[in-house]
Amino acid sequence: MPVYFLKDLIIYFLKLGTWGFGGPVALVGYMHRDxxxxxxxxxxxxxxxxxxxxQLAPGPLAAQLSIYxxxxxxxxxxxxxxxxxxxLPSFFMVLAIGYAYVSYGGLPWMQAVFYGVGAAVIGIIAMSxxxxxxxxxxxDKLLWIIFIALxxxxxxxxxxxxxxILLAGVAVWFAKAPPRWLSSGANGMFPVMFVQLQPIATESKLWEIAWFFTKAGAFVFGSGLAIVPFxxxxxxxxFQWLNEQQFLDAVAVAMITPGPxxxxxxxxGYLVAGVPGACxxxxxxFLPCYLFTVIPAPYFKKYGKNPAIKAFVDGVTAAAIGAIAGAVLVLGKRTLTDLPTVLLALTTIALLFKFKKLQEPLIIAVAALIGITLKLML
Structure with a gap:
């Protein structure tokens, strides 16, 4: 029996969606910690x-884990x-920022804020x-080998x-619980994840948005790192809905707002077609990732304690964490471009290591002020 009520969990995720900075790596870390x-x-x-x-199913990692x-x-x-x-909290935030962006001709302060926030975020997700x-x-040496490889x-x-990632799961499965026969029950755990869909024949911009972002949610695996190139x-x-600078600003908005x-x-979506486009x-x-989580979830609950399945999950988990660590390095390479950003990231790591209960939103706020100050001085 659960030791909490559903409303408690809903309130927790409302708070996490409001204050949870740092992207998927940090968010899944917060969920584990809390x-x-x-x-x-x-x-x-x-x-x-x-x-x-x-990690196995397509869609944003943190949102899927929350659903599960x-x-x-x-x-x-x-x-x-x-x-x-x-x-919902981060969706309303990006709507507000989108309104300001359109109304006031862009966000000239965005790059200054992101300069500081981006560096601090790298520190936060590195610690997570x-x-x-x-x-x-x-x-476990095998899991560490898989982690490093990924x-x-x-x-x-x-x-x-x-x-x-799947191969890592199979490797641990065969190493720790080698199967004699492939039972039909275990095979039933894996859902059909891909469905061939035909493009919607319409010129409506909202239908174009719906079709494109459905593909983004249904066919892109992993975190924001994977979905951004798509x-x-x-x-x-x-579609040429946005120019390069607008797209970079959109990515910056994602990084300075909490939630997924x-x-x-x-x-x-707001820049392309207003509030209807955003919705x-x-x-x-998010609808595909919701379906790809709740449909196979009962099978995970039913077969998750099976030794073969548990070994497979251990391998996939090690691979997933390795992929996340690699993503931290990639983001760090792109974000830590000079001495101030490197120092800010290292300071963030040191503070979080020293003060276990230090709140991430406070670090984000201070980093934003530092970014603006440094940009004004340069």
Missing amino acids: LVVDKKWISEDDYKEGLALS LGFVHYRLLGATLVGIAFV SYKLTSKSLGK AVTTFITEEEILWV LYGGVVKE VVITVGFI VAAMAT
Whole structure:
């Protein structure tokens, strides 16, 4: 029986969606720290199963994990309400920023704020990645090998490769619980994740937005790191809805607002077609990830304790954390471009390491002020 009520979990995710800075790496770390370690609402096994499923299925990592954690004790209702609670705060924020952006001819202060915030965010997600790694991998040498391999692969290719993550799961499965026969019951755990869809034959811009962002939510795996190149190819290159600077501003908005990084789709949708465009873009992006989480979730709950499945999940989890660590390195390479940003990131790591209860929003606010000050001085 759960030791909390559904309303408690909804309130938690409303708060996380409002104050949870740092992107998917930090957000999944916060969920582990708060719900597994501190509150003990979610078990370690349930969390690991949710993280593995979130990495296997297409869509934004943090949003999928929140949906799964809502499903653990309160099934479909919990998954639905928790997912909405997590996404809504940041969606309203990007709507407000989008209104200001359109009304006042862009955000000239954005780059100054992002200069400081971006560096601090790297520090935050680096610490979250470190905690997640040390907690999940322990002293298992095979899992550490997989972690390092995925971190290096993700850093070099700058993308998360699904087949390598799956291969890691199979490797641990065969190493720890070698199968004699492939039972039909275990195979039933894996849902059909891809459905061939035909483009919608209409010239309506809202239908174009719906179709494009449905593809973004349904066919892109991993975190915001994976979805940004896909969005760039469609929004800037194919449809030419935004120019390059507007797209960069959209990415910056995603990084300085809390909640899932993918909420930048709401900002993009607003720039393209106002409030209706923002709503359509957000719904089209998040609906596939919701379905790809709640449909296979019962199978994960049913077969998750099977030794073969548990070994597979351990391997996928190690690979997922390795991919996240590689993403931290990629983001760091792009964001830490000079001595002040490097020092700000290192200071953030040191503060979080020294003061365990230091609140991330406070760090973000101070980093924003430092960024503006440094830009004014330069």
